[in-house]
Amino acid sequence: MGRRRFRDPFSADPRENGSRNLFLSMTPDDMVRARRMLMRRDPVLAPIIRKYGQCGIKTGREGDIFCGLVEAIVSQQLSTRAAATIYGRLRALLPNGGTPTPEAFIPLSDEQLRNVGLSRQKLGYLRDLSGKMLDGSINTDGLVQMSDDEIVAELTKIKGIGRWTVEMLLIFRLTRPDVFPAGDLGIVKAVQRAYNLRGTPDVKRLHRIAERWRPYRSVASWYLWASLESKGK
The missing domain is CATH 1.10.340.30 (Hypothetical protein; domain 2)
Known part of the structure; x- marks a missing residue:
């Protein structure tokens, strides 16, 4: 079987975008919704989410x-x-x-x-x-x-x-749901590995891949970081 290649993102479901105030911090219920949505939208990210389970972003820390x-x-x-x-x-x-x-x-x-x-x-x-x-x-x-x-x-x-x-x-700290740190080297490496990209993805391609994760790109980012921990950075 040939090497799995990344195909450009699925179109976003408008019913799940823009439906919440993104200035609000996430709640535990938001984390559950985020996991379900990400697993449904992205078959590459889905097994990573299943492997690492509950997202490690802690809610309720936005005060300081x-x-x-x-x-x-x-x-x-x-x-x-x-x-x-x-x-x-x-x-x-x-x-x-x-x-x-x-x-x-x-x-x-x-x-x-x-x-x-x-x-x-x-x-x-x-x-x-x-x-x-x-x-x-x-x-x-x-x-x-x-x-x-x-x-x-x-x-x-x-x-x-x-x-x-x-x-x-x-x-x-503020647990905003839709932050995507495209300049983070760990994110770059994790995306390259997960999607079997031949070269290092540039910022434009990273954002194109991440479009399917809206409005929960923060949660997707956490799982990408988690995927590096077991392999070493």
Whole structure:
């Protein structure tokens, strides 16, 4: 039997697009709906979803934007495992049960932060973020009412925070349903493997493939990342 090749996406079902307010965070019921829809629409993604079961995006975490940004900055250009290790060490330094707050970074020395595995560059980003939160330069209160694109535009004004970092915040902290981080190297690799693509897919092709996953591209992305864990990144 020949090698399975990817065929361009199915047309989206209009009854399932645009029917919900995408500014809202996902609920556990949304996760169930997302799995069913993705398995029905995409026969390539379906076995990955069956293998990994319940989506690992945790709902109900949207209250602390600062904490989400810290976690995303720590994760920049690292594997999931390495990022989790460093973030765990960082939390062990902090009071209040290890929850990052702008105030918690003040008494910590650069040496302490470097010893948990943070680069000098990321240390600088975290110092800058903490300072701006404390002096009121950054107001995150209204973010939950903004669209995904508006949040990207607002937060990428901060030093060290690019589109990828905000996308991680949108997926894992604000649990927005339809975020697709096409610039993430893990997503690129996972799509190439899952769809048996001969070459590395460019952004245009990735978005074309991902069209069938709307309005739950965040959930599809999680399963693609999960598919890499058992094979090594």
